[in-house]
Amino acid sequence: MRTLVHLSDLHFGRVDHALLDPLRTLIERIGPDVLVVSGDLTQRAKAEQFEEARAWLDTLPGPQIIVPGNHDISLYNVFRRFVKPLARYKRYITEDLAPFYLDDEIAVIGVNTARSLTIKDGRVSHEQIAAVRRQLAGLPPDVTRIVVAHHPFDLPGHFEERDLVNRAPLAMKAFAESGVDILMGGHMHASHAGSTAARYEISEYAALVVQAGTATSTRGRGEVNSFNVVRIEPLKVEIDRYGWDVVHSHFELVATEKFMRAGAVWTPHIDGLMAAGL
Numbered sequence: 001m002r003t004l005v006h007l008s009d010l011h012f013g014r015v016d017h018a019l020l021d022p023l024r025t026l027i028e029r030i031g032p033d034v035l036v037v038s039g040d041l042t043q044r045a046k047a048e049q050f051e052e053a054r055a056w057l058d059t060l061p062g063p064q065i066i067v068p069g070n071h072d073i074s075l076y077n078v079f080r081r082f083v084k085p086l087a088r089y090k091r092y093i094t095e096d097l098a099p100f101y102l103d104d105e106i107a108v109i110g111v112n113t114a115r116s117l118t119i120k121d122g123r124v125s126h127e128q129i130a131a132v133r134r135q136l137a138g139l140p141p142d143v144t145r146i147v148v149a150h151h152p153f154d155l156p157g158h159f160e161e162r163d164l165v166n167r168a169p170l171a172m173k174a175f176a177e178s179g180v181d182i183l184m185g186g187h188m189h190a191s192h193a194g195s196t197a198a199r200y201e202i203s204e205y206a207a208l209v210v211q212a213g214t215a216t217s218t219r220g221r222g223e224v225n226s227f228n229v230v231r232i233e234p235l236k237v238e239i240d241r242y243g244w245d246v247v248h249s250h251f252e253l254v255a256t257e258k259f260m261r262a263g264a265v266w267t268p269h270i271d272g273l274m275a276a277g278l
Helices: 017-030 047-057 078-082 087-092 126-136 168-178 270-275
Strands: 002-007 034-038 064-067 100-102 106-110 144-148 182-185 192-195 208-211 226-233 236-245 250-262 265-268
Touching: 002 017, 002 106, 017 250, 034 106, 034 182, 047 087, 064 106, 106 126, 126 168, 182 226, 192 250, 192 265, 226 250
Parallel strands: 002 034, 034 064, 106 144, 144 182, 182 208
Antiparallel strands: 002 226, 100 106, 192 208, 226 236, 236 250, 250 265
């Protein structure tokens, strides 16, 4: 079994600093095999915000798979936005915009969906889709394949189609052919776990989507600060969602969902649905 801690939308520059130490302490206690951060490390891509984010990330365990979000590209500085869109991200966080982790149980691929030409929307390129194919080609069938991006490839029906990353259907076709199991993302500041079967009717294929809320930002959009702990076995994934308890000033387990795999199809497990109150 492998354990991933999934953080997203940190938004340094607008963080609730009271959450940082309790979150770090809990992550250390969980002891993940991989720490995933799915974008928006800063609020406005300022150097001091990246410095603060980097200093905090350095206190967390590794290995770390980190991808940028749209907030990690300068918004008002036109030169930086279009000429050096991720220069500060690469200086302070990582130069690797396509991070990759592999062991004998999991493969985790980071995909950069942040773009200069959009304010908040994201896009995946043909080249990135091809790169995912190459990285996953030839892996043993029992290795769980995970793609991490800031912008979502799938969301529940009450979200709008435009909230999805551009070229999502094209990417999903390639993911099906490459056997991608799990799609991890953020951007919406809303927690969610579910199957892609409802939106993408791909024969004998349905991936598991795991969306994280904002871990530390003051912009909760109606949801408390939260993050995910994803426990992965070859045929089973268990997702624990931790939410911030304002009264007791700590993160506590608020829901657990379980999913099972049959062939290349991930579906909710009845015990997981009951635990989540569904």
